[in-house]
Amino acid sequence: MIPNVLSIAGVDPSGGAGLLADLKTFSALGAYGTGVVAALTAQNTQGVTGVQAVPAEFIAQQIDTLFADVRIDAVKLGMLGTTEVASTVAAALRRHGVRRIVVDPVMVSKSGHHLLSPDAIDTVRREIIPLAEIITPNLPEAEVLLEGQPIRTLADMRLAARALHRLGPRIVMLKGGHLDGAESIDVIDDGSMQVELHADRIETKNTHGTGCTLSAAIAALLPRHDDPIDAVRAAKDYLTACIAASGRLSVGHGHGPVHHFHNLW
Numbered sequence: 001m002i003p004n005v006l007s008i009a010g011v012d013p014s015g016g017a018g019l020l021a022d023l024k025t026f027s028a029l030g031a032y033g034t035g036v037v038a039a040l041t042a043q044n045t046q047g048v049t050g051v052q053a054v055p056a057e058f059i060a061q062q063i064d065t066l067f068a069d070v071r072i073d074a075v076k077l078g079m080l081g082t083t084e085v086a087s088t089v090a091a092a093l094r095r096h097g098v099r100r101i102v103v104d105p106v107m108v109s110k111s112g113h114h115l116l117s118p119d120a121i122d123t124v125r126r127e128i129i130p131l132a133e134i135i136t137p138n139l140p141e142a143e144v145l146l147e148g149q150p151i152r153t154l155a156d157m158r159l160a161a162r163a164l165h166r167l168g169p170r171i172v173m174l175k176g177g178h179l180d181g182a183e184s185i186d187v188i189d190d191g192s193m194q195v196e197l198h199a200d201r202i203e204t205k206n207t208h209g210t211g212c213t214l215s216a217a218i219a220a221l222l223p224r225h226d227d228p229i230d231a232v233r234a235a236k237d238y239l240t241a242c243i244a245a246s247g248r249l250s251v252g253h254g255h256g257p258v259h260h261f262h263n264l265w
């Protein structure tokens, strides 16, 4: 059966990140994509020039209307923006008994723009993360979630991944894109064991939306794998191929998008 997957995220009009990138990813990986708009942004490959919140009650209405009709097999959460939106989304996911949730705890854009209000961090930590099957923080996000614990080495990452697991998700995927080195290493922790995913760091500035693409790929692939860690591995392989093929696209003058459909065109 073809899985139906939902992204609840912000919109990046340049299509490299957020809901549009999530839908491309779902489509590339054989899932039927649905989307609830949680925030609007004005952005391109060079930066974010503005953010517009969507009323929380209308986000709840979008979710409730969708779930009233469509079977949803997995959900990916991206930019939520505010405390009110985060707790509204958490309540809606609980109301609908959603089990397979990938949480990308988006806080700051690659260009440095704040995408989550500081007072919402605690709501994400307490209400959103415990609902997650998998969370995919990058290193700065992990430092914030762990209240300032610095993460500068692979050894720090291993400790941080375990500490993040105590916040309540089933699996942590701590992304190492922000560390230097020939390899980009991610640490996966399920509370009892750790797995490291090593990938050669690709020399490119086309890394806009890598985090969005990865979390969306995990959500698309979870329903197709018995072991969620196999879904994470397959998602990472897909992302690496998307980054490697990004040079075939010509989109904008800043951090360009990855090529979601490298297998097709």
Ligand SMILES: Nc1ncnc2c1ncn2[C@@H]1O[C@H](COP(=O)(O)OP(=O)(O)OP(=O)(O)O)[C@@H](O)[C@H]1O
Pocket (backbone or CB within 6 Å): 017, 109, 110, 137, 138, 139, 175, 176, 177, 178, 184, 185, 186, 199, 200, 201, 202, 203, 204, 207, 208, 209, 210, 211, 212, 214, 236, 239, 240, 243
């Ligand atoms: N240059 C690169 N080459 C290969 N893999 C990379 C590269 N940059 C990032 N990755 C991988 O991409 C994934 C996303 O990592 P990153 O830490 O950049 O996420 P992020 O900061 O959340 O991204 P975003 O800015 O899109 O939110 C990770 O699996 C990371 O290892």
Ligand SMILES: [Mg+2]
Pocket (backbone or CB within 6 Å): 104, 106, 138, 211, 212
């Ligand atoms: Mg990110």
